[in-house]
Amino acid sequence: MTVSQSTGAAERRTHTEQGIERKQQLLDAAATLFSTKGYANTRIADICAAAGVAKGLVYWYFPTKEELFAELVRSMRLQLRRAQAAAMDPESDPLTRIRQGTEASVVFMAEHRAYFALLDVERAHDAGPELDAVLREGSDVYANDVIRLVRDAQSQGLVPDGDPRLYAVGVLGVVSSFSHALRNGSLDVDVEELAGFVGDWVVRALSGAVTGGQARPRRTR
Amino acid sequence: MTVSQSTGAAERRTHTEQGIERKQQLLDAAATLFSTKGYANTRIADICAAAGVAKGLVYWYFPTKEELFAELVRSMRLQLRRAQAAAMDPESDPLTRIRQGTEASVVFMAEHRAYFALLDVERAHDAGPELDAVLREGSDVYANDVIRLVRDAQSQGLVPDGDPRLYAVGVLGVVSSFSHALRNGSLDVDVEELAGFVGDWVVRALSGAVTGGQARPRRTR
DNA sequence: CACCCTCTTGACCGCCGGGTCAAGGCGCCG
DNA sequence: CGGCGCCTTGACCCGGCGGTCAAGAGGGTG
Numbered sequence: 001m002t003v004s005q006s007t008g009a010a011e012r013r014t015h016t017e018q019g020i021e022r023k024q025q026l027l028d029a030a031a032t033l034f035s036t037k038g039y040a041n042t043r044i045a046d047i048c049a050a051a052g053v054a055k056g057l058v059y060w061y062f063p064t065k066e067e068l069f070a071e072l073v074r075s076m077r078l079q080l081r082r083a084q085a086a087a088m089d090p091e092s093d094p095l096t097r098i099r100q101g102t103e104a105s106v107v108f109m110a111e112h113r114a115y116f117a118l119l120d121v122e123r124a125h126d127a128g129p130e131l132d133a134v135l136r137e138g139s140d141v142y143a144n145d146v147i148r149l150v151r152d153a154q155s156q157g158l159v160p161d162g163d164p165r166l167y168a169v170g171v172l173g174v175v176s177s178f179s180h181a182l183r184n185g186s187l188d189v190d191v192e193e194l195a196g197f198v199g200d201w202v203v204r205a206l207s208g209a210v211t212g213g214q215a216r217p218r219r220t221r
Numbered sequence: 222m223t224v225s226q227s228t229g230a231a232e233r234r235t236h237t238e239q240g241i242e243r244k245q246q247l248l249d250a251a252a253t254l255f256s257t258k259g260y261a262n263t264r265i266a267d268i269c270a271a272a273g274v275a276k277g278l279v280y281w282y283f284p285t286k287e288e289l290f291a292e293l294v295r296s297m298r299l300q301l302r303r304a305q306a307a308a309m310d311p312e313s314d315p316l317t318r319i320r321q322g323t324e325a326s327v328v329f330m331a332e333h334r335a336y337f338a339l340l341d342v343e344r345a346h347d348a349g350p351e352l353d354a355v356l357r358e359g360s361d362v363y364a365n366d367v368i369r370l371v372r373d374a375q376s377q378g379l380v381p382d383g384d385p386r387l388y389a390v391g392v393l394g395v396v397s398s399f400s401h402a403l404r405n406g407s408l409d410v411d412v413e414e415l416a417g418f419v420g421d422w423v424v425r426a427l428s429g430a431v432t433g434g435q436a437r438p439r440r441t442r
Numbered sequence: 443c444a445c446c447c448t449c450t451t452g453a454c455c456g457c458c459g460g461g462t463c464a465a466g467g468c469g470c471c472g
Numbered sequence: 473c474g475g476c477g478c479c480t481t482g483a484c485c486c487g488g489c490g491g492t493c494a495a496g497a498g499g500g501t502g
Binding site: 443444445446447448449450451452453454455456457458459460461462463464465466467468469470471472 | 473474475476477478479480481482483484485486487488489490491492493494495496497498499500501502
Binding site for chain 1: 459462463
């Protein structure tokens with residue numbers, strides 16, 4: 001493996017305006033292909049064809065196919081985390097915050113299906129052991145977020161006692177399951193409706209109450 | 222692609238006792254490797270090394286790497302389905318049956334971690350489009366099982382109205398999430414305990430009641 | 443013994459795909 | 473104008489891996 005030079009492959013010099021744009025084109029093309037055909041089945045040549053550039057160019061912007069993939073995943077996570085943070089009202093109780101984060105995640109994933117499907121690829125560790133590290137590292141962030149919220153909720157009596165880690169697995173799992181189903185299965189439901197359903201589901205599963213957490217004001221676009 | 226000869230690749234003649242055994246050895250070795258390193262990263266040579274045989278032998282028992290994988294998945298599904306069926310008491314109400322099936326699934330997957338991890342691989346469609354068909358086909362079976370049970374439960378007022386397909390996605394998703402977590406995350410909980418937790422979770426999520434479905438008699442081994 | 447059928451081996455092949463590289467266009471600065 | 477750094481190209485290289493094959497080893501049967 002090609003060693004991570006000193007600081008960890010943060011070399012590449014300055015990019016011009018155009019360069020940044022081109023790089024983004026490549027990332028977009030790669031995202032679509034990866035999520036459609038999977039990482040292993042996507043050829044560098046495919047990405048180039050989709051972006052309409054020559055093969056060598058990829059290696060101007062990325063040191064390797066793996067690194068390209070990793071960069072995609074990182075940017076994904078950043079976006080998702082922002083969306084969640086924006087959706088959670090700091091004034092609300094923990095259970096409501098979980099619901100908000102859950103619903104925001106569902107909506108976000110629906111709006112970025114192509115990107116988000118990468119998390120499936122992440123699931124299977126078909127991408128090689130080194131990537132595995134980068135990938136798993138990030139999942140923990142979400143888990144810890146949820147664990148913290150569950151603890152708070154438990155201390156307020158909103159959620160019954162029990163290992164918060166287990167609850168967290170349940171919450172995260174159900175979100176990713178519905179995301180997956182919406183993409184691959186033929187769930188042709190309205191996104192807002194689905195988000196509401198998942199939010200309810202999570203709250204029920206956590207609290208055992210049908211009405212836990214404040215119901216969310218349906219967005220009318 | 223190599224066409225499925227007439228009936229669908231059901232050629233291979235008679236296997237001797239020894240032959241069947243050898244074939245199973247290969248399947249076992251493959252299962253371990255696939256679930257450890259992923260489909261794409263597992264070399265035929267690896268499988269042979271693990272099984273202690275020469276490379277050519279694989280092609281005596283299987284026409285292709287893909288077919289080997291497909292056979293693994295099929296056998297997995299058969300086993301799981303049997304375990305579920307055995308666990309569900311036909312006398313019980315639908316909600317209880319769902320709980321039983323859920324708990325049995327968790328236990329089963331814990332006892333067959335290596336095998337079961339294949340479903341992760343299944344999740345990501347890194348295995349090529351032809352396989353995708355074989356794979357997806359089978360998931361529907363489970364979904365339909367659950368959908369049927371949810372419908373029954375709804376008609377008895379045990380589960381609130383709502384699209385049964387959505388409920389099914391939730392149930393299946395949560396099981397696979399916990400399975401995944403138990404394998405990859407460091408959830409060092411007792412399997413029986415986990416099964417109970419997941420059973421409770423599903424019942425709560427479905428019914429909104431803390432006590433829905435009969436609690437399961439804890440098995441004391 | 444002759445024959446056949448299941449099994450096993452390991453050298454070999456051919457292709458596919460990630461990664462390299464020499465060459466060149468283009469715009470900017472001195 | 474000359475040189476320099478960013479960007480782009482496409483031919484090329486080469487290692488790895490799925491799959492093939494000719495050659496046998498047992499062992500069972502007539």
